[in-house]
Amino acid sequence: MRDVAVIGAGCTTFGEKWDTSFRNLFVEAGALALEDAGLAGEQIDALYVGNMSAGRFIEQEHIGALIADYAGLASHHVPATRVEAACASGGLSFRQAVIAVASGLEDIVVAAGVEKMTDVGTGASVDALAGAADREWEGFAGATFPGLYAMIARDYMHRYPLTREQLALVAVKNHYNGARNPIAQFQQEISLETVLKSSLVADPLRLFDCSPITDGAAAVVVAPLDRAREFTDTPIRVLASAQASDTITLHDRRDISTLDATVAAGQRAFRMAGLSPSDIDMVEVHDCFTIAEICAIEDLGFCRKGEAGRITEEGVTALNGDLPVNTSGGLKACGHPVGATGIKQVYEITQQLRGEAGRRQITGAQIGMTHNVGGTGATVAVHILGV
């Protein structure tokens, strides 16, 4: 297996983007990534694109071909493949690109993710997102994603010491970070009171406990490590790529407050990299809801079960803490265009490791991790990147 590096990265701004289309979002992110790597389109050997639900959101399928065409690559007949794993589509797209390069089959591969969610109303969006759960056992019974994560939050708060205020502090922190990220959907800091007084979505989760509905795209270019310096002075090494799955329904799980697929993917990633949680300088976790960040930092092994609320309150996960979590603003404040999120996480860690993260830069960052979840934890992708 060959060592793999990220040699270029690009991302659109995230938000409600009425003035652009799905295809233009992708082309913008792809062009930024290629420009960053100093590459021309015809040098690409393969393209993977993470997308959850273009069929529901924009009534378009056959996304791989569409993207290759509008990226100007149709006449080069570049192999272009859509990767779908709900909100983990981006993370799996990155993993497919890494596998293609590591195997020796391809050299220069683009891993991208794109979602245009706001062309339909909130009801239609929430219903499309519910397709990431089990439609027969959960969706038809009325379960939405906020509803499912609310059940996780209730169960967690019943069994472990997590206060409503500690949960809200996850959102306060992530909005603070988002306010320092030029691509973030929400650019304003918020107070604890803002979260606690926001409207109830699914008890105990309130509006500011939820990630928003977002348009956006991100792309990165990967290459064999031994060719990376042809394109960049700062290649970012892929130290581990891991994936795990679990039951699609929440009620079939051994324990609904522990995402066993996160535990498995995290352990596999640490084993592959020969590292442990204390080696990680910062981590982008899948905080689709505030409770998801609490579970993630425990399930990845950064603290024991039941401690994440306390360490959040103590500032351990803040920008200036010992383990900065979601320096981009996370899904909560940076936004969550579902197919693009996993790639945006890699984009953020790449910026941090290159020292290009501006007002949210972690001084001396050497090793970062990404954690991307599909559904309530039926698919998880974890990557470790380093300089």
Ligand code: COA
């Ligand atoms: N956090 C903070 N503010 C939010 C927000 C969020 N998650 N979602 C919307 N807003 C803001 C909007 O910017 C808008 O502000 P404005 O009035 O100042 O312009 C206001 O709240 C109303 O926005 P609107 O678009 O009408 O919200 P909504 O009620 O249609 O949607 C949710 C709110 C929570 C239902 C929606 O964001 C949601 O479903 N989020 C979860 C997405 C999800 O499940 N993703 C997959 C996870 S696995």
